[in-house]
Amino acid sequence: MDSAELVERLREADVPEAFYDIAGVHDVPVQPDAYYFLRREADAWIVGLRQRFQDSVLRRFGTEAEACEYLYDKLTRIPPAPAEAAQPLDKLLADADEIQRQAWEDFYGRRGPSDDD
Numbered sequence: 001m002d003s004a005e006l007v008e009r010l011r012e013a014d015v016p017e018a019f020y021d022i023a024g025v026h027d028v029p030v031q032p033d034a035y036y037f038l039r040r041e042a043d044a045w046i047v048g049l050r051q052r053f054q055d056s057v058l059r060r061f062g063t064e065a066e067a068c069e070y071l072y073d074k075l076t077r078i079p080p081a082p083a084e085a086a087q088p089l090d091k092l093l094a095d096a097d098e099i100q101r102q103a104w105e106d107f108y109g110r111r112g113p114s115d116d117d
Contacts, residue, residue, distance in 0.1 A: 001065055036071060036075060044061060045067035046061075046067070047074070
């Protein structure tokens with residue numbers, strides 16, 4: 001895979017365009033606080049992360065194909081689900097009043113809110 005194909009594949013995978021900058025092929029449309037980049041430097045291909053106007057190199061590769069595969073994997077990887085799933089959203093929403101009551105009780109203690117709080 002080369003840089004142009006990488007951009008095509010990232011678009012097909014619905015990776016937001018603001019997440020990556022591929023030198024000479026795809027510029028970041030806006031300057032977010034952080035995004036990945038791929039560029040050629042001397043005898044290596046660099047994959048890095050730009051955060052708050054500072055670049056940090058994540059990896060160096062001897063070939064464009066290796067760098068493209070690495071960046072594609074990094075941008076399309078879905079983090080694993082937590083081992084213990086949280087309560088489903090519909091259950092949390094159904095219990096919203098009880099959750100809020102419990103939060104106020106925890107905050108104020110069992111006595112409830114008063115004028116001096």
